[in-house]
Amino acid sequence: MASSSMRRKLAPSCDATRFAYILLLFFCRLQCCSTAGGAPQPPRSGFVLPLLHRTSLPPPYTRRYTSPLSKLDFFAEAKSLDQARILSIAASLSRSSKDVLVSSSSTSFNALYASNASNGYSSRVRSGASAGAGQYFVQFAIGSPPQKFMLIADTGSDLVWVRCSICKRRCRDGGAVRAGPPLPPTFLARASSTYRPVPCLSQSCLLVPAPPSFSCNLRIPSTCRYDYTYADASESSGVFSMETISLNPASTSYPPASQNFTAINSQEVKDFAFGCGLRNAGQSFVGSDGVLGMGRGMISFVQQVGSIVGNKFSYCLVDFFSTPSLNSLLIVGDPPMPIKLLSTVQSTPLIQNSFAPSFYYVNVLDVAVNGKILPVPSSVWELDAVGNGGTVLDTGTTLTTFVEPAYQMILNAISEEFPYPKVDPLQTFDLCFNATGLISLSSLPTLSITFEQGAVFSPPASNIFIDIPGGLKCLSLQGVQGPFAFTVLGNLIQQNFHMEFDLDSSMLRFASTQCSGSFR
Structure with missing residues (x-):
């Protein structure tokens, strides 16, 4: 570690065994030191937290996140945000130093990015973090x-970060020096007795x-710096730190449905790793105070907190x-009603x-479609040798996106x-x-997706077709094509499904x- 070339962003050539050892130490620290008071947890316990859609945020966030005036306006905006986010995910999946190109069969999709690429859109790969379109909070x-x-x-994404100030007297906000505390909402590290920056070494x-061209000072102790640059040029940079976080249930009005379930009224998690974001700018963070990374990495929220109540989390998205x-609802740990009890x-x-x-x-x-399997080549669904393709579950996108030619086949089958x-x-x-005149949704075509081991995901018609004023119903799917294209199951198609991610067994x-x- 005594080298000026030491970077905290691991290079591909970094020794895998050494890095695995680092992750093991980090995981052990979470297991041993994260619960307040060190009391053992009951066999089944968890937190039920409100998961707010961006259209229903409380003040002052409603003023900072303007809601569209109509349903059609909402989905037009959602599609634009989806395309930006999919672009970002494609960039991180490609792991390429070149521009990433993904094109869509949608005319509006192509027109939107016509200035960037012919028949598609492109973006420079900047980091593995995805663009936060801000769908749920x-x-x-x-x-x-x-x-x-x-x-x-x-x-x-994995990193949890909050807009932050570590100054003591004169604070820097947005690059300008001003007397007194920075404009809210900002985490004031000086006001917390448990804040601790991670040492650079x-x-x-x-x-x-x-950060680019940054290395630890070997003579003078310094703090650990991080830098996340998103595909849309949004950026968060600051100090990687440790803090105590407080978890509270959504409400005491949600009684457990199982006698074996223990609802934790309030819990402190010590030594929680997070980013103290000193400089944060860009459209990715509009209407928020930061990002709660819920990915599979060791520093994500679900990995750090999940080690306390069982490495699983789930959500249930209302319409x-x-x-x-x-x-x-976001459930960390076991849900009040075990999912295995659902028929x-x-x-x-x-x-x-x-x-x-x-x-x-x-x-x-x-x-x-309507029970008829479409002749989509199996290669359309597969991950290739360098990580392209496949199917991602993502709450940060609204509409579901299918790779071509699967999308066109679905489109044609539903049309027929x-x-x-x-x-x-x-x-x-x-x-x-x-x-006009539709009486029952049961007369509409059905769409079903078969996963590995035979699980069949059959969303209701309300998750597939969108009601538009004037008696119209429109298909809430879109298509993409290109060398780095992949399928994304968005939040709309997941509504009214309990989705549980068991990280220990790696099962959905x-x-x-x-x-x-379900839990009320």
Whole structure:
């Protein structure tokens, strides 16, 4: 470690055994030192936390995150955000020093990025972190005494970071020096008795990417610096640190459905690793105070907290249009009602992509419309030797994206099976119908996705077709193609499913349910 070339962003040539040892030490520290008071936890316990959609944020975040005026406006904005996020994920998956090119079959998609690439869009690869479009938010309490912030819940990145100030008297905010504390909301490290920066030469410092051309000072002790640059040029940089965080349940009105479940009323997690974000700028963070990384990496929120209550987390997303007064739920640990008690529970392995270890992958075997399996080549669903392709579960995108030619096959099959007249597609969608007079959703075509081990994901029609004023129904899917294209199952198609990610067994369990009432 006594070398000026020491960087905390690990190079590909870094010794794998040494890095594995570092991760083991970090994991052991979490297991031994993270619970307050060191008391052993009950066999089944967990936290149920509100997961707020960006359309239902409380003040002052509602003023900082403008909601669209109509449903059509909302989905037009959502599609734009999805495309930016998919671009970012494609960039991180490619691990290339060249520009990444992904193109879509959608006319509006191509037009949006026409200035960047012919028939598609491109972006420079900047980091493995994904662009936070800010679809779902979690309230996060950090410090002693706790300071509360609203963070983007991001299943595509690992680092947890909060806008932060470590100054004592004169503070720097946005590059300008001003007297007194920085503008809120900002974590004030000086106001917490438990804040501790990670030393630059610490082994834990190897877990975060370092700023360009930065190395540790071998003579004078210095702090661990990190730098995340997102694909849309958004950036967070600051000090990698340790703190105490406070976890609280969503509400005492959610009684456990199992006598073996222990709802933890309040819990402190000591020595929680996070980024104290000193400089944060860009569209990725609009309306938030930071990012809650929920990926598969060792420094993610779910890995650090999951080691206390069992390495699993789950969520249940409500329909944010039909039930705007109810929040979705994020469950860390065991849920109040074990998912195995739901009659429709199915499971499939979570697949690890060594080129993009933060993301949650599943293996798709086939797709079917109205029970008819489409002749999609198996290679369309596969991860290749350098980590491209595959299928990602992502709450940060709204619409589901299928790789070509699967998307066009799905589009054609649904068009043939739809019992209502087709209309000219709106700019946001590729396929719309005049469904005036529709009595039951059961008459609409069904879409099912078969995963490895035979699990079948069959979303209801309300997750596939969007109601548009004027009696229209539009298909809430989009397509992409290109050398780095991949399939993304977005949050809309996951609504009213309990999605459980068991990290110990590397399994995804899911079951159809009513998320507005499952744990209430």
